[in-house]
Amino acid sequence: MGRLIRRVKATKVNITDDRRVVREEALAVEEPLEIRLGHESFSVTMRTPGDDFDLVAGFLLSEGIIFEPEQLISLRFCAGEDENGQQTFNVVEAQLRPDVAMPLQAAQRHVTTSSACGICGTASIDAVHKSSHFGVLAPVEEVILSASVLAGLPDTLREQQKLFEKTGGVHAAGLFAPDGELLSLREDVGRHNAVDKVLGAAFREKQLPLSNTILQVSGRASFELVQKAAMAGVPILSAVSAPSSLAVELAHSAGITLVGFSRGNSLNVYTHPGRIG
Known part of the structure; x- marks a missing residue:
């Protein structure tokens, strides 16, 4: 979990006796991930590193860009270094099959998305009423779960x-x-x-x-x-x-x-x- 956790010092305050103790706390890492389609930047989202290829595939699925694995030819990390010269792994490039059509709102979707919002920057609320290629196949009348x-x-x-x-x-x-x-x-x-x-x-x-x-x-x-x-x-x-x-x-x-x-x-x-x- 090296890339998922960052340790920082925090002062723990006990209100009843005003006792203060400095100790180390483990925090979940939050870093930006830039998603590129081909060589073009498409979106930036704030996320916890790890399972980034799954994140990109799920994001493109949710955006209605892809709906079958064959449409996603490849995923790879692009070169990028932090101030210490370490690879950041914060840019993922997705290569899509040539016949995959980009949504009309793609140009308007290129914004930074916070970790609290999954649809910020979409042109309008109507734009996110996308039609699933699968539908909900389980009949509503069928009891499938107790x-x-x-x-x-x-x-x-x-x-x-x-x-x-x-x-x-x-x-x-x-x-x-x-x-x-x-x-x-x-x-x-x-x-x-x-x-x-x-x-x-x-x-x-x-x-x-x-x-x-x-x-x-x-x-x-x-x-x-x-x-x-x-x-x-x-x-x-x-x-x-x-x-x-x-x-x-x-x-x-x-x-x-x-x-x-x-x-x-x-x-x-x-x-x-x-x-x-």
């Missing part, structure tokens, strides 16, 4: 968050099978990055559409996370916190079962509850 299994997913996710265990400062996204088995997990300072990483890994392994999986996230369910689930054909998105109103609207129209406040023995199902037994 409520008890669903309620247990956040605990399973938390138990496997190794970077969070050391820093307490990252989000996680996990893909689960209907029986609750954890299929894959990714962590990042940005919740949208964690989702891109886990979906990008599935994309690169030729596992899409993810029509018989559950996407569990550690934070809230925002609009862009529902969009990413739709682009990968994920039928159920579950979050430990609240969804936004726009997330609920998109989940309803996309046929996604959206779950929020999944904690302990209760959860809220906002859309398409027929999938939950």
